[in-house]
Amino acid sequence: MDMDISRWILEFVLWKPLEDTIFNALIGVLPLPNEDSRLKKALILRKIQSEISNGSVSEKILEFLEVMEELYTQEGIESSEAMKAAYCAVAVDCTVRFLNNKSEKVNYFEAVKRIWKQRINKMEKVENVGVVSEELWKWRDEIEAALWEDRRCENVIMRSKSISAVVAVKVFVTEAKERIGPPFLEVVAETLRRDDAVKAYLGLENKEERGERIESLSIAGQDLTCSNHDKEASKRNALRRRKHVAFKRTRGTAPAGVCKGVKIADSAEPGVEASRVQEDLLHTPKIDIAQEALKLSSLELRAGVKDPLPEALELAEALMSLGRDSSAQQPAENENGRAPHLVVDSNGVVQANGGNEDDQLIGLQNAAPKPSIMARNSTAHTFEWNDSIDNLSEGSPSSGRRFTLPTPRRTKVSPLKKYGFKKVTKRRKSKRWSTIEEETLRSGVQKYGVGNWRLIFDTNHEIFEDRTPVDLKDKWRNLTS
DNA sequence: CTAGGGCTATCC
DNA sequence: GGATAGCCCTAG
Numbered sequence: 001m002d003m004d005i006s007r008w009i010l011e012f013v014l015w016k017p018l019e020d021t022i023f024n025a026l027i028g029v030l031p032l033p034n035e036d037s038r039l040k041k042a043l044i045l046r047k048i049q050s051e052i053s054n055g056s057v058s059e060k061i062l063e064f065l066e067v068m069e070e071l072y073t074q075e076g077i078e079s080s081e082a083m084k085a086a087y088c089a090v091a092v093d094c095t096v097r098f099l100n101n102k103s104e105k106v107n108y109f110e111a112v113k114r115i116w117k118q119r120i121n122k123m124e125k126v127e128n129v130g131v132v133s134e135e136l137w138k139w140r141d142e143i144e145a146a147l148w149e150d151r152r153c154e155n156v157i158m159r160s161k162s163i164s165a166v167v168a169v170k171v172f173v174t175e176a177k178e179r180i181g182p183p184f185l186e187v188v189a190e191t192l193r194r195d196d197a198v199k200a201y202l203g204l205e206n207k208e209e210r211g212e213r214i215e216s217l218s219i220a221g222q223d224l225t226c227s228n229h230d231k232e233a234s235k236r237n238a239l240r241r242r243k244h245v246a247f248k249r250t251r252g253t254a255p256a257g258v259c260k261g262v263k264i265a266d267s268a269e270p271g272v273e274a275s276r277v278q279e280d281l282l283h284t285p286k287i288d289i290a291q292e293a294l295k296l297s298s299l300e301l302r303a304g305v306k307d308p309l310p311e312a313l314e315l316a317e318a319l320m321s322l323g324r325d326s327s328a329q330q331p332a333e334n335e336n337g338r339a340p341h342l343v344v345d346s347n348g349v350v351q352a353n354g355g356n357e358d359d360q361l362i363g364l365q366n367a368a369p370k371p372s373i374m375a376r377n378s379t380a381h382t383f384e385w386n387d388s389i390d391n392l393s394e395g396s397p398s399s400g401r402r403f404t405l406p407t408p409r410r411t412k413v414s415p416l417k418k419y420g421f422k423k424v425t426k427r428r429k430s431k432r433w434s435t436i437e438e439e440t441l442r443s444g445v446q447k448y449g450v451g452n453w454r455l456i457f458d459t460n461h462e463i464f465e466d467r468t469p470v471d472l473k474d475k476w477r478n479l480t481s
Numbered sequence: 482c483t484a485g486g487g488c489t490a491t492c493c
Numbered sequence: 494g495g496a497t498a499g500c501c502c503t504a505g
Contacts, residue, residue, distance in 0.1 A: 430490060430499050454482065471500075473483070478498060 006030040007039055012185040014042050015177075020050055037071050041180055044068050045173050057090045057165040062119060065090070068176070069130040077179075079130025086165075086172035087131040091115055092139050093165035099146065099157055112147060116140050428466075433475055437463060441472055441479070450476065 010030060013023065023046075033039065044064045051058050065087045069079050095115055098108035120140060123129045142159070146152040181187075440463045444456030453469035453476075464472065 427489075428500065432498080451483065468500095469482075470484095473485095474499065474501095477485090481497095 001031060003031050003033055007033055007036060008184050011039055011042055011183040014046050015183070037075060038180060041068060041071055041176065044071075045176055045180075048169060048173055052166050052169050055166060057093050057169060059090075059094050059115065061090045061169060062087065062094070062115065065131050065172075072130055080172070080175060081133075082168075082172040082175045084131060084133040084136070086168040088133060088136045088139060089163050089165040089168035091120065091136065092143070092160050092163065095143055096156055096160040099153055109147060112143055116143060431466060437467070438475070438479065440464070441475060444472075445476065 010026065010032070013026065018026075027043075044067055048061055048064050051061050051064075065083060069083065072079050072083075095108065095111045098104045098111050120132070120136065123132050142152065142156050146156045182190075440460045441456065444460060448455050448459075453472045457464055457467070457469040457472055
């Protein structure tokens with residue numbers, strides 16, 4: 001299945017009241033893009049929603065919030081107060097719940113260690129972590145103090161009653177969902193609705209057809225019926241889509257339409273046998289139903305989404321014909337007003353192409369069999385471009401509309417003398433070995449033997465501060481020389 | 482990751 | 494300037 005369609009479907013069903021087991025099965029079988037921050041965020045939010053569905057919060061939410069914060073940071077988005085508040089509230093809730101019962105004091109101790117000492121303290125060393133707040137540090141002090149003083153315990157319990165972790169998380173989820181925006185399929189459906197309204201006003205489309213199309217989209221994933229008309233349309237669109245398959249992302253080297261998971265659409269394509277083997281492994285009634293629904297949703301979507309390519313081609317053609325008329329007046333700019341493409345011709349002359357995609361494509365298609373880039377060119381020499389443009393008269397005469405840039409001069413360089421980048425590593429400041437370090441090294445060698453520098457280093461890393469296992473080896477060489 | 486050669490800063 | 498300690502680089 002096409003990665004984009006898989007992504008759209010997942011994004012669409014994310015917020016549907018689908019059972020987690022079915023949803024997890026979907027995740028398992030659909031090809032997922034490796035880097036899709038939007039989908040990842042939506043997945044995290046769904047996971048968080050699942051976690052709080054029983055009316056309480058869990059420590060897993062802390063992890064989800066941390067991942068969410070990382071995604072925000074990667075995108076340069078600032079974390080919100082709602083996120084900080086949710087993180088703090090969950091951390092407090094997951095700790096203080098053990099204070100209510102005195103017999104659970106051990107569990108409270110463990111929770112403080114796990115959540116506040118390990119998870120939260122490590123964030124103190126990093127600046128601008130989006131889930132931490134002043135409030136969080138205040139709570140940490142209170143919670144740690146409650147470890148030793150009963151009076152502080154009461155205080156912590158009282159204060160924690162004033163906050164509701166579940167509510168805080170819900171507020172965050174709502175806000176985060178708004179940030180992400182509606183699923184792509186819903187946006188498409190809405191756009192189509194609006195488009196149809198305009199067309200209806202202009203009398204460009206008959207009512208019956210419009211009703212059918214809107215219905216087919218609005219029922220995607222719910223209703224399993226599909227008219228013959230839609231099926232035909234879907235086939236046409238599917239064929240058209242394949243024409244510009246180059247714009248689609250694929251995973252690995254699998255042919256189009258084949259994925260590691262279950263193949264859902266386009267069963268006439270190659271690779272069907274391989275996917276069928278896996279399909280057979282995943283036959284449960286629920287998964288079958290979900291697969292069937294997805295198949296139909298996908299087909300209906302293809303039928304409903306208008307392929308922009310024919311219109312774009314028409315527009316391009318119109319622009320090109322206009323451009324041809326006016327090209328005489330604008331020699332340095334191409335028909336579409338875009339900057340000219342720079343191409344290097346067979347003589348090594350850099351030329352500006354008009355940016356005409358057709359010209360380029362024809363050029364490529366008509367070219368003699370393209371040699372492999374790995375094959376050695378017998379006429380090739382080792383040259384480097386000299387960027388200086390001090391000899392402007394050297395440019396070859398313009399031919400037709402082509403705009404010619406001056407020929408770059410070539411300078412012969414020896415292939416043996418490649419320019420190398422010198423590593424700019426700063427040498428560490430020399431630090432004398434202390435007696436304690438030497439003694440630790442000796443005892444380490446005695447215990448683990450010569451050569452196990454990593455092991456010796458790891459078991460005494462607090463003593464060997466600023467050293468490396470190699471330093472230990474060097475020092476031992478020095479001690480024994 | 483380790484071993485071993487080589488480089489450099491520091492000490493005398 | 495030689496000796497040495499500490500550090501770096503790289504092959505295996």
